[in-house]
Amino acid sequence: MGRIAITGATGFIGGTVAAVLAERGDDIRCLVRRDPGGDFPWPFEVVDPTSTESLTQALDGYDGIAHLAILNDFHGLYADRRAGHDGYVGLTRRVVDAANAVGARVGYVSTDWVFDGTGHLVPEDEPPNPVNLYGYLKAASELVVLHRAREGFVARVGGVQGLHQTMSGGPRSQDVGFGYFVLALVDSLRGGNRFTVWEDPAINSVATPIVSAQIASLLRRAFDRGASGVLHFAGGTAVTRRDLAEATCRVFGLDAGLVSYGPPPDSARIPAPVPYDTSMSGEVTAALLGTRTWAIEDQLGSLEQEISSGRPVPLS
Ligand SMILES: NC(=O)c1ccc[n+]([C@@H]2O[C@H](COP(=O)([O-])OP(=O)(O)OC[C@H]3O[C@@H](n4cnc5c(N)ncnc54)[C@H](OP(=O)(O)O)[C@@H]3O)[C@@H](O)[C@H]2O)c1
DSSP states (O other), X not given: OOEEEEESTTSHHHHHHHHHHHHTTOEEEEEESSOOOTTOOSOEEEOOTTOHHHHHHHHTTOSEXXXXXXXXXXXXXXXXXXXXXXXXXXXXXXXXXXXXXXXXXXXEEEEGGGSOSBOSSBOTTOOOOXXXXXXXXXXXXXXXXXXXXXXXXXXXXXXXXXXXXXXXTOXXXXXXXXXXXXXXXXXXXXXXXXXXXXXXXXXXXXXXXXXXXXXXXXXXXXXXXXXXXXXXXXXXXXXXXXXXXXHHHHHHTOOGGGEEEEXXXXXXXXXXXXXXXXXXXXXXXXXXXXXXXXXXXXXXXXXXXXXXXXSOOOOO
């Protein structure tokens, strides 16, 4: 059993990390910036994320911190670059300094969007080359962890599928990345509605999807084993958006006849380049953590169980 603090636990992946670690008996504490309300399911402490001292006090006695909080507002990053930089790089620097002060290991969740999208199944030592501000800020935050944390690792994830643990409504709509794609498709087809899978060279078109439940499980292994350096928490299958739609129909038993293919609406495009193929190889990481990667059908099976039970279902 570990003592792990978590930033971003009111968010999508952070909530799943909290749920899985709590379920497995870890002593967790969610560091939040405002009181999340009486029905928040896990122990929390309100901190001032702009203050290293506040973060240090909250981390006292903890072995590690899973850092997932980000200023998740793609347009806002461009509109206010100073706030954007602080919401990624500044916040990560404060988290790292607090962790160093109390001797805690930092586990930083990063993204496949640190790559430029010209690779395929890229390994952990592939040098990043971000093509937009979000990717740049994540790559810069990675360097803070890699070069400033006394003990720490970077875990890149992409194509993340799963339920939001504390926000029942969403998010669950298709965008120019792969996140939430499967839930959006399942919602439409189960409702008897048609779904257009976006295909376009200017959007993220190939990835290695993984369920958020498995990200949580791999994070726990990485803390347990004292991991360092760059890890890839990737699913075992590189898929196009079309492959993912077809696999979802097979695994969920949905009518593939309701699926069509076409370009995204202009309103969905973002005013910056988007990496095309962000598939990552997670084989080296999996071996390091004493597990294996899981094919897309396994990832979708886990998601199907999560939807029916309401609880995340890690694959290992
Ligand atoms: N979702 C994906 O598909 C995906 C893919 C690749 C990588 N990632 C990475 O995974 C991590 C989690 O992403 P997510 O999708 O779960 O994010 P999310 O749902 O948008 O959650 C963001 C979290 O960060 C907190 N936060 C925002 N600004 C903050 C600030 N200035 N100080 C402290 N906390 C702040 C939010 O807290 P409040 O509730 O207080 O706003 C929330 O808990 C991120 O690092 C992201 O880069 C996500």
